[in-house]
Amino acid sequence: MFAVLKISALKSMELKRWTICGLLMLSASAYAHSAPKTVLVLGDSLSAEYGLNRGSGWVALLERKLKTEKIDARVVNASISGETTSGGRARLPALLAQHKPDYVIIELGANDGLRGLPVPAAQDNLRAMLAMAQKNNAKPLLLGMRMPPNYGRAYTERFFGMYGKLAKEYKTPLVPFILEGVAEKPNLFQPDRLHPTAQAHPIILANIWPTFLPMIKSK
Structure with a gap:
């Protein structure tokens, strides 16, 4: 017993x-x-709120939009005015280690283009960043840019084309031109005619959101 x-x-x-x-x-x-999911934004002055009041740029609007949609996410804005693809490539490893993002939004290339830097070099830098993000289990989103026509047809076409090639190569979502609906409207630019006004940033977010939303809902 x-x-x-x-x-x-x-x-x-x-x-x-x-x-x-x-x-x-x-x-x-x-x-x-x-x-919460972590979204890392790696960009230049277009994402760093150059010439704007804090909280009025598209990155801040994205964070508020996520809250409105009841998506639990924090946004880390690691953008720097004047940043190039080489600068972003150099900074990304430390940012990935520090923040361990689920998503990396890459908005770079405009300063390379405005300086007339070789397209293959910018393409190589963007390629390295996409590979780094994916290696660290982060889903990248590539934001494309166009150069003004005064840079010549050959250069502007090669520059614009690199974003599509990289998106296809890495099977990553792409927003072809984030200034769609802005670039052709001079009244949406600051006096330097390079940086969009606060009124333009909701349009920029509207260009990005339809591509980003399915990404963040799928993971």
């Missing part, structure tokens, strides 16, 4: 142990599910 009681007690203890383990696993799963 004592042997039976001992076996019964052991079974009861084993059941409790497995019950506790199960509860801990469920708790960890719930925490992982509820943890």
